[in-house]
Amino acid sequence: MRxxxxxLDFSVEELDELIACARDIIENPASxxxxxxxxxxxxxxFEPSTRTRMSFEAAMYELGGNVISMASASSSSAxxxxxxxxxxxxxSQYVDVIAMRHPKEGAALVASRTADVPVINAGDGGHCHxxxxxxxxxxxxxxxxxxxxxxxxxCGDLKFGRTVHSxxxxxxxxxxxxxxxxxxxxxxxxSYVKRDVLKNKGIPYVQTTDFDEVIxxxxxLYMTRxxxxxxxxxxxxxxLKDSYILTPERLKNAKDDLxxxxxxxxxxxxxxxxxxxxxxxxxxxxKNGKYMRMALILKLLKEAGTI
Amino acid sequence: MNVDSIQNGVxxxxxxxxxxxxxxxxxxxxxxxxxxxxxxxxxxxxMGKKDLIKVDADIPINLxxxxxxxxxxxxxxxxxxxxxxKRSVPMPETLVNVIKCKNPRCITSTEQELDHVFxxxxxENLVYRCIYCETALKGD
Numbered sequence: 413m414r415x416x417x418x419x420l421d422f423s424v425e426e427l428d429e430l431i432a433c434a435r436d437i438i439e440n441p442a443s444x445x446x447x448x449x450x451x452x453x454x455x456x457x458f459e460p461s462t463r464t465r466m467s468f469e470a471a472m473y474e475l476g477g478n479v480i481s482m483a484s485a486s487s488s489s490a491x492x493x494x495x496x497x498x499x500x501x502x503x504s505q506y507v508d509v510i511a512m513r514h515p516k517e518g519a520a521l522v523a524s525r526t527a528d529v530p531v532i533n534a535g536d537g538g539h540c541h542x543x544x545x546x547x548x549x550x551x552x553x554x555x556x557x558x559x560x561x562x563x564x565x566x567c568g569d570l571k572f573g574r575t576v577h578s579x580x581x582x583x584x585x586x587x588x589x590x591x592x593x594x595x596x597x598x599x600x601x602x603s604y605v606k607r608d609v610l611k612n613k614g615i616p617y618v619q620t621t622d623f624d625e626v627i628x629x630x631x632x633l634y635m636t637r638x639x640x641x642x643x644x645x646x647x648x649x650x651x652l653k654d655s656y657i658l659t660p661e662r663l664k665n666a667k668d669d670l671x672x673x674x675x676x677x678x679x680x681x682x683x684x685x686x687x688x689x690x691x692x693x694x695x696x697x698x699k700n701g702k703y704m705r706m707a708l709i710l711k712l713l714k715e716a717g718t719i
Numbered sequence: 720m721n722v723d724s725i726q727n728g729v730x731x732x733x734x735x736x737x738x739x740x741x742x743x744x745x746x747x748x749x750x751x752x753x754x755x756x757x758x759x760x761x762x763x764x765x766m767g768k769k770d771l772i773k774v775d776a777d778i779p780i781n782l783x784x785x786x787x788x789x790x791x792x793x794x795x796x797x798x799x800x801x802x803x804x805k806r807s808v809p810m811p812e813t814l815v816n817v818i819k820c821k822n823p824r825c826i827t828s829t830e831q832e833l834d835h836v837f838x839x840x841x842x843e844n845l846v847y848r849c850i851y852c853e854t855a856l857k858g859d
Contacts, residue, residue, distance in 0.1 A: 495830050518826040518851020522833065537824050539852055604855060608841070 414715050415524035415531040416708065419542040419582045426711075427582070430546065431553050433707035434700070441474065447710060448477030448719060452507040455481040456500070456523075457534070458490055458514040463676065463698060464534050464543070468511040471705035480507060497526040504528040508718045509709055512536075530712040532705075538574050544675050545578040546708065547701030551693055552583075552632060554700065555671040561588035563629055568636035568656055568681060570595040575675040576636060577605055584615045591617040592626045596652040599638065623656060627666045633658070635674045635681050635694075658682045663689060673697055725754075725775040730795040731785060732771055736760055739770030742788045745817060746781060748774065783811035787818075787847070813838050814847060818856055825852035 416422070422430070437444050453472040455465050469479045489499055496514065500523040503510060512523050513534040520533035520540070535541045553559055564583060570576050570593055580601070583589050591610065593601050600619060610617050620626055627633070638653045640646075657680060658672065674682055674694040686692050713719045734742060739757050748755050753776035763769040774780070777798075785792050786808040796804040814837040820827045827833045827849070837847040837856055847856045 495832065496826065497830070514826075515824075516826040516829060517822065517824050517853075518849070521851055522826055522830065536826075537852070604846075 413524075413528070413530060414712060415520075415527070415533075416542055416712070417520045417524060417531075417533045417536075418540045419545040419578045421542070424585050427546075427549060430704060430707045430711060431550055433710060434550050434703040435554070437703050437706050444475055444706065444710075446476040448472060448475035448508075448713065451475075451477040451509070451713060451718060453477060453479050453709065454503045454507040454510045455479060455534075456503060456510055456512040456514075457481070457484075458496075458512070458519070460484075461513050461535070463701075464513065464541075465511075467543075467698070467702045468532075468534060468705055471702050471709060474702070475706055475709060477508075477709075496522050500531065501526045501528070508716075509712055511705075529718075530716055532708065532712070535574075538572060540578060541574050542578065543701065543705055543708065544575050545582050546704035547697055548575070548579050548634070548673065548675070549582060550700040550704050551673060551697040552671070554696075555693055556631065556669075559583070560586045562631035563590045563592060564632040564634065565592040565594055565626060565630040566601075566634045566636070567594040567623060567658075569599045569638050570601040570636070571599040572639065573636045576601070576634070579634060580605060580609055584609050584613055589615060591615065592630060593617060593619045594621070594623050594626060594656070595619075596621060596638070596655070598648070598652070621655075624662065624665065627662060630666065630670055633666070633670055633672045635672065635678070637677070637679055637681055653680070656681055658686055660685050660689065663691065666691070724800060725773055725797050726800050727777045728753075728773065728775045728797050729778075729780050730771065730773050730797060731780075732769070732793045732795055733763070733766065734770035734772065734792045735766070735789050736768035736770055738789045739772055742770075742785065742792075743772060745784045745788060748772070751776070751778070753778065781817070782808050783814055784817050786811045787814055810839055810842065810845070813850075818847075820849040820852065820854055820856075822849065822852050822854040825849060825854060827851055 455468050457465050472479050496519050504527040509530050511532045511534045515537050517537040517539035520536040524531040533540055533542055566576050640649050670691045671693045672691050739759055743757050756773040758771040760768045761771055790810045794806050795802055816835050819835050827835055836850045838850050840846055840848045
């Protein structure tokens with residue numbers, strides 16, 4: 413039984429396959445409208461989520477399937493002390509595939525080991541969020557027409573941001589990728605990511621605190637939120653947060669075909685005025701997430717012999 | 720310094736000086752009621768100084784623990800006062816319930832029945848990572 417815990421669970425060929433499937437869904441939605449007729453997805457969200465949960469639900473409905481879910485973690489058996497393994501084992505008796513979010517890192521792996529149906533990790537604490545990375549990859553592919561040969565700027569909280577680490581992992585498998593890592597000193601990419609991924613694979617990268625200096629060379633700008641709770645004092649937070657706000661002013665120095673991405677939710681790191689810039693892709697990214705989740709559900713159900 | 724030879728048991732030799740106590744604890748030797756000797760800072764031609772552990776009882780020893788703490792150590796099995804077997808211990812690929820994951824956000828922190836499993840992910844730098852949350856544990 414195949415489950416998806418980490419973006420690296422997929423080979424590059426499988427990612428290409430998923431992207432091709434998502435693109436076909438976009439082109440021919442009607443031909444997928446009954447693909448999962450009579451099948452059920454359970455969304456097991458042990459912590460609040462708006463977009464990811466709705467994205468999974470929308471994906472399953474558009475495939476002609478149904479969705480069941482628990483009202484909230486506080487009213488579920490988890491609140492009574494049931495283990496993740498038992499909850500998932502039980503739910504897997506009712507449905508064909510499970511999308512699970514849990515605040516604890518590694519919960520998805522535990523779930524996948526006991527479930528009788530495929531489990532999709534919809535976020536396990538700060539650890540992995542592979543379907544966000546799938547959305548990112550489809551967005552890059554659709555915007556650029558390729559996944560190779562580009563300079564990707566990652567900006568903001570590069571230390572704790574799970575989406576950033578996943579994207580580095582995923583994109584470093586393609587040819588001709590260069591990373592520009594833009595962050596305050598306190599939120600630099602952890603050394604193990606640099607050593608294990610970038611240095612090991614000989615991927616060129618630049619680390620900088622100067623956003624304006626590097627923005628002209630970027631093909632992709634992936635913004636992330638600088639999180640207040642990471643700082644010991646408010647003053648540092650305010651100083652650093654304000655140095656990484658993307659404004660129309662700043663974008664003037666960027667390439668005309670730059671793609672600005674963000675996993676959302678944003679706070680103030682991208683000014684609302686940027687939303688009207690044709691280079692802003694973050695809402696397209698949300699939509700792409702749904703298509704990739706559709707492609708993923710299809711792939712897992714096919715592999716499981718369910719459809 | 721002399722410690723009596725053992726008749727039936729295990730001698731863990733060539734332990735890097737200073738790691739003997741850690742090995743003693745992780746092997747759970749402190750919980751045994753059989754004679755156990757830890758000898759620290761013994762002069763060694765090869766190593767300068769080394770630690771040594773002698774267990775005077777034929778008990779199972781978790782070789783993974785030795786390979787994790789000190790892959791340079793050797794294990795000598797003694798039977799009837801004679802060396803019956805001498806073996807080196809490579810670093811294990813996985814460690815099960817040897818070390819607990821200390822990441823408070825790891826699922827193992829709340830689900831008590833789960834095994835604590837670490838996998839060797841970087842042999843060169845002796846890095847083990849929790850299979851659940853990928854928190855690194857450095858071999859020491």
